[in-house]
Amino acid sequence: PEASSLKGVRVLLTAGPTREPLDPVRFLGNRSSGRMGYALAESLADLGARVVLVSGPTALTGPSVDELVRVETALEMHAAVMSRVVDCDLFVATAAVADYRPERAAEGKIKKSSEELTLRLVRNPDILSEVAASTPAPFTVGFAAETDRVADYALGKLRDKRLDMIAANLVGAERGGFERDENALSVYWSDGSRDLPMMNKTRLAAELAALIAERYRERHVA
Ligand code: PMT
Numbered sequence: 001p002e003a004s005s006l007k008g009v010r011v012l013l014t015a016g017p018t019r020e021p022l023d024p025v026r027f028l029g030n031r032s033s034g035r036m037g038y039a040l041a042e043s044l045a046d047l048g049a050r051v052v053l054v055s056g057p058t059a060l061t062g063p064s065v066d067e068l069v070r071v072e073t074a075l076e077m078h079a080a081v082m083s084r085v086v087d088c089d090l091f092v093a094t095a096a097v098a099d100y101r102p103e104r105a106a107e108g109k110i111k112k113s114s115e116e117l118t119l120r121l122v123r124n125p126d127i128l129s130e131v132a133a134s135t136p137a138p139f140t141v142g143f144a145a146e147t148d149r150v151a152d153y154a155l156g157k158l159r160d161k162r163l164d165m166i167a168a169n170l171v172g173a174e175r176g177g178f179e180r181d182e183n184a185l186s187v188y189w190s191d192g193s194r195d196l197p198m199m200n201k202t203r204l205a206a207e208l209a210a211l212i213a214e215r216y217r218e219r220h221v222a
Contacts, residue, residue: 004213007048012088012138013041014081014095014127016056018074022119023106030096031178034058036143037094039205041065044092046206047213052088054080056095074098074124081127085134090216092141093128096178100124129161137162139216144168145177150186158188165189165215167208189215 015037019027034055042063045051051065054077062068069084071077074097085091100121110117132140142163144154147170154168167185171177176184176198184198185208196207 004210004217005048006044006090006209006213006216009049009090009216010088011041011044011049011051011090011092012054012081012084013037013044013051013092014054014056014077014097015041016058017096018056018077018098018124019072020074020098020101020124021105022102023108023110025109028098028100028102030098032056032058032096033179034060035179035181035201036183036205038063039201040092040094040209043202043205043209044090044212047209049090052084054084054095056097074101074127078125078127078130081131085131085138088138089220090141090212091128091131091138092212093131094143095127096145097127098124099126126161128163132162139164139219141165141167141212145171147172151188154186154188158190164219165212187211 016034017030017032019029021027038060041051041053045065052067053065054069069080071080101124103120103122128142140163144157144166146153150168150170154166158166167187169177169185176182182198183201183204185196187194
């Protein structure tokens with residue numbers, strides 16, 4: 001078989017943003033469009049993997065994967081992932097998950113009354129860390145979205161979260177990452193790294209999928 005084949009490998013992948021409700025009509029969200037994750041899901045499926053995609057709200061049409069699970073909040077994404085993690089060999093966290101959620105969502109629409117409004121936020125579970133710490137853990141690939149010092153933070157996350165690989169992108173105004181059609185990634189694993197330069201997310205996903213397959217097979221097939 002080809003070095004890049006993922007035939008029969010069960011992949012679980014998160015994509016898109018989460019929405020954390022403030023009241024029935026408002027939420028805290030972020031700028032993830034889901035494009036990077038959907039492209040990666042398709043590229044992994046193209047290599048023969050059986051792909052389950054857990055997606056936050058996006059405007060994209062569902063990619064051709066084996067199962068698409070739609071969620072809205074970080075807690076829903078967490079539940080959808082944790083209930084499926086025993087059945088996966090490879091986990092890829094592309095989603096931009098809210099680190100915090102409003103402590104409670106108001107039952108009715110929050111009214112405009114006082115001059116200031118303070119929101120109290122509580123931590124969401126870290127899905128990626130929990131998956132990497134589960135036993136037996138799947139081969140785990142994280143993303144890192146940083147506005148500065150990409151390599152430092154990415155290598156920190158690789159170590160602290162005990163990941164097998166991490167794909168880091170610089171995000172923010174006029175850069176790749178969120179919302180745009182193009183992105184660039186620096187990919188790190190325990191004893192190597194590769195820079196994938198700025199390109200269309202579809203092509204970038206194909207290159208990243210091949211790199212993931214190589215490392216995965218080195219671990220599991222060799
Ligand atoms: O969707 P697009 O518009 O195409 O944009 C793509 C992207 C910029 C969203 C994507 O390339 C990307 O970088 N995704 C990760 C975004 C992110 O939330 O990074 P982070 O550094 O905050 O999180 C680190 C890792 O932990 C990520 O793999 C994330 O999925 C995971 N995480 C974070 C928090 C949490 N509660 N649970 C998690 O699993």
